[in-house]
Amino acid sequence: MTFAWKAAGITYNRYLAVASRVVRRSLKDEKRLQADRRGEQDLRFAKWQNGKQGEVKNVGEANAAAMVQAANAPAS
Amino acid sequence: MLSRAARPALRAGGAAVSSRVAAPSTATFATLREIEGRLKSIRNIEKITKTMKIVASTKLTRAQKSMRDSRTYGQSSNEVYESAETKPIEAEGKKKLVVVCSSDKGLCGGIHSGLSRFIRRTKAEENIDLVIIGEKCKQQLQRSNAESIVLSFAGAGKDIPTFAEAQAVADQIVQLSGDYSGIEIIYNKFINATSYEPTIIEAFSKEALLESPNFSAFEVDDEAVLGNLREYALANSLFWALSEGHACEISARRNAMDNASKNAGEMIGKYQILYNRTRQAAITGELVEIITGAIASEDM
Numbered sequence: 001m002t003f004a005w006k007a008a009g010i011t012y013n014r015y016l017a018v019a020s021r022v023v024r025r026s027l028k029d030e031k032r033l034q035a036d037r038r039g040e041q042d043l044r045f046a047k048w049q050n051g052k053q054g055e056v057k058n059v060g061e062a063n064a065a066a067m068v069q070a071a072n073a074p075a076s
Numbered sequence: 077m078l079s080r081a082a083r084p085a086l087r088a089g090g091a092a093v094s095s096r097v098a099a100p101s102t103a104t105f106a107t108l109r110e111i112e113g114r115l116k117s118i119r120n121i122e123k124i125t126k127t128m129k130i131v132a133s134t135k136l137t138r139a140q141k142s143m144r145d146s147r148t149y150g151q152s153s154n155e156v157y158e159s160a161e162t163k164p165i166e167a168e169g170k171k172k173l174v175v176v177c178s179s180d181k182g183l184c185g186g187i188h189s190g191l192s193r194f195i196r197r198t199k200a201e202e203n204i205d206l207v208i209i210g211e212k213c214k215q216q217l218q219r220s221n222a223e224s225i226v227l228s229f230a231g232a233g234k235d236i237p238t239f240a241e242a243q244a245v246a247d248q249i250v251q252l253s254g255d256y257s258g259i260e261i262i263y264n265k266f267i268n269a270t271s272y273e274p275t276i277i278e279a280f281s282k283e284a285l286l287e288s289p290n291f292s293a294f295e296v297d298d299e300a301v302l303g304n305l306r307e308y309a310l311a312n313s314l315f316w317a318l319s320e321g322h323a324c325e326i327s328a329r330r331n332a333m334d335n336a337s338k339n340a341g342e343m344i345g346k347y348q349i350l351y352n353r354t355r356q357a358a359i360t361g362e363l364v365e366i367i368t369g370a371i372a373s374e375d376m
Contacts, residue, residue, distance in 0.1 A: 003300075011250060012304035013243040013311050020239075041241040045229045045248060051222030059229065059244045066251055 009070030014063065108358065111351045115344065122340035128183070129333035136326045142236045143266060143323035149239075150277065150316030153309045162280050162288035170257035171203050173226075175249065176217070177263040177317040178210035179233030184329035187264055187272065188212035194274035195262065196220055205256070207249060209233075209318070226252060233322050242315035250307055258284060259310065263317035264324040270331060272324045277317055279310045 005015045017039075024035045043059040176195065178188045192213055195206075207227040208214045214228045227248060232241055249259070258281055265275035282302050285291065296302065 006300065011247050012307045013247050013250075016308070016311075017240060017243050038238050039240050041238055041244050042234070043229050043231045043241055043244055045227060047227060048222075048225040051218075051225070053218075053225075053228065056230070059248060063244060063247050066247075 009067050009072075011067070014067060108351070108354050111347055111354060115347045115351060118340055118343050118347065122337055122344065125333045125336040125340060129330055129337060132326050132330035132333060136323070136330055138236060139319075139323040139326045140266075143319045146237075146316045146319035149312045153312035154277075156294075156305070156309070157278075157280055157285070157288070159290065159293060160285060160288040161290040162285055164258045164278055164280065165284045165287065166257075169203075171205050171254060173207060173249070173252070173254070173256040173259045174199060174204050175207045175245075175259060175261045175314065175317075176209060176213050177261065177314070177321040178208070178213035179322065179325055180211040180230060181233070181325075181329075182212055183332060184325050185332040187325050187328045189216060190272070191262060191264065191274050192216040192220075205254060207252075209245060226254065232318065233325065237315065237318035237322050239311070239315050242318055243311045246307060246311035246314055249310065257281065261313050261317045263321040266320050266324050266327070269327050272328065277313045279313050280306070282306050 003015075010018075021039055024032060024039055027035055041060065044056050045059050045062065046056045047054040174195065176191055178191050182188070188210070195217065204224055206217060206221060206225045207229075208217060208225060209229040209232050211230050214225075214230075217225065229245060229248075232245070259279040261277040261279060262274055263277070264272040267273055282299075285302060285306070
């Protein structure tokens with residue numbers, strides 16, 4: 001059994017994040033404002049090599065990019 | 077016109093004051109000014125630390141609530157491993173991945189350096205790779221363990237950690253290319269409002285779960301599910317560690333600021349007394365001079 005989202009290169013965590021975002025957005029306004037705050041993240045990260053810090057990137061964007069790459073890899 | 081007219085008078089007055097004071101003792105006058113200045117700056121510092129303490133106190137209740145909530149996440153996901161009696165694999169030559177949960181902000185006592193010291197002490201000989209969440213620990217570990225750092229995150233812990241943050245971090249860790257025997261998450265365990273302890277949560281790899289003695293208790297259709305479980309469990313454990321670390325940090329900051337305000341209060345008291353005494357001494361000195369002068373001129 002393979003999952004459709006797995007085939008699309010999405011990790012389980014990403015799948016959950018998307019699902020929870022959909023649930024949050026379907027809430028009523030006053031509850032949604034509160035719930036939306038739980039879905040926020042503003043992380044930056046940097047890869048290190050040989051004791052040197054690399055470029056600082058946004059985690060959300062990097063994750064999305066990695067998913068796209070993973071999705072394209074098996075297809076090509 | 078008026079100002080110009082007033083100016084000579086002012087100058088004269090000022091000259092009179094300065095000459096009168098300067099003549100008896102320039103030293104006392106200077107220290108009086110100095111003490112006043114120092115008092116003022118200490119008062120300002122006290123104001124700042126008090127405000128920070130109040131901010132931390134209000135945040136603390138929320139942080140502790142989220143910590144309690146997040147414990148459920150971590151513990152319920154660990155339930156699987158407990159009932160499977162999973163043990164970390166003792167693999168030779170394989171690296172361990174250590175995730176350090178600190179944060180970006182300082183002014184909270186020894187929270188971050190406690191974590192760094194724990195890593196230096198316990199992991200000195202082991203072959204590990206480090207993933208560091210938070211600027212503070214990054215700066216500290218950069219000096220000693222720069223070679224083993226593979227990832228560092230910034231921007232976590234500004235507010236209460238969200239599950240989305242934990243997920244994003246977990247995703248990045250999963251994408252790491254290295255082959256690791258297991259993942260250890262190191263965070264500050266909240267014991268009570270004044271004490272914390274660097275603690276390890278084990279996040280097991282898929283192989284460790286497969287090899288666990290009681291694994292047959294679970295019915296698994298597809299092994300792909302285990303990979304998902306591992307990712308999800310990692311996010312859960314990270315969320316737990318981040319929340320608990322956050323609560324520790326806030327409570328440590330509250331304590332640190334409380335102590336700072338107390339110390340500032342003590343210093344203010346001391347300086348106030350010193351200031352009053354010096355002022356009194358200066359006044360007494362001046363009085364003595366005036367009286368002696370008066371008596372001397374009376375005699376003549």
